[in-house]
Amino acid sequence: MATIQVEIVSAEEAIWTGTGVMVFAPAEMGEVGIAPQHAPLLTRLKPGEVRVQQENGDEQFFFISGGLLEVQPNQVTVLSDTAVRAADLDEAQALEAQQKAERDLQDKTSKMDLAKAKAELIQATAQLRALQKLRQTRR
């Protein structure tokens, strides 16, 4: 069965490398599914969930805070500012992070901190959504 090499890379560390038969990613224009031998593509990604379906039926979930998707016929690379394996997420932490980010957003007056607070809120919200989806598919 044809597979693709998948790499999920963030600025802080390379999150995951592996092979898959199908990769779903939250492209700017909507969720895309990449199968092997896909034509080369370079596109932006929104914050959200990346799903890799593996040969043995396992699925790997990752949350990303936005970035770029590069597709080559045999290789898919997700380049994200921050990326986390969904399995590593802790819901309590994510909820707390979201609440804190919301508070920060209201507190901050300086432009620079506002941008940071907004980014944190987007990240925390998408993290929670990814976790909820993960829970639904597990059931």
Added chain:
Amino acid sequence: MQMVAAAKMRRAQDAIAAARPYAQRLDRLLKQLHQSVDTQEQPLFAERAVQRVALVVVTSDRGLCGGFNSNLCRRVQAELGEYADAEVELITVGRKGRDFFNARGYTIASHHADVFSRLEFARATAIAQDLTRRFAAAETDRVLLCYSEFVSVAAQVPVVSQLLPIVPEEGAVEAADYTFEPGPEQLLETLVPRQVNFQIWRALLESNAGFFAAQMTAMDNATKNAGDLIEELTREVNKERQASITLELMDIIGGAEAVAQ
């Protein structure tokens, strides 16, 4: 303390290595996008006459690291000499640099505090975004990044590199026939700020590792010096002790002989 610094340095070195995959892929994508885009239109590539220059100086918050911070600050002073005709702005990351330049009467335009207590990419992004916004608005004509590169445990070298405007790298890359969504210009506009974010991030990581290495070396030297001092002083003490014993003995012997007479 040397052991603590050694452990932290190793972790910091690991962080530098962990960031490499991202750097490599980002560079490759940028090179390929350059081939499809006329970068003269891109705001972050704009070369202007340098009337205003901003220097970002990355030092540590803490001391006890030998010449780590002063080496960098002196390098920055030398660089400032090159811009005597321009309006210079200092942006400091790390307390030691801020204190150095404050004490010498320079104005610090802005200071980023507590970056090293919790190193995260988001901080690098915040610093970078502020700089790119101002450069794009022509509030500054050139941005230089000054930090200490971690060459080895024994060597941390001050480096001054140009952050903005971006100078596209020469070098042909086999152009893959991408479908660009939305378009190469927009993708370049997304990637280029990320490259700037990453340069700042890398400077922070290198500085962090370099600081702990410098601390290790400083502690090592201090320990050696202290050991040498202990040896020297012990020898002095023993000499004195022997001298006073000798004197006492002479007293006693002299007295005994006198009595024997």
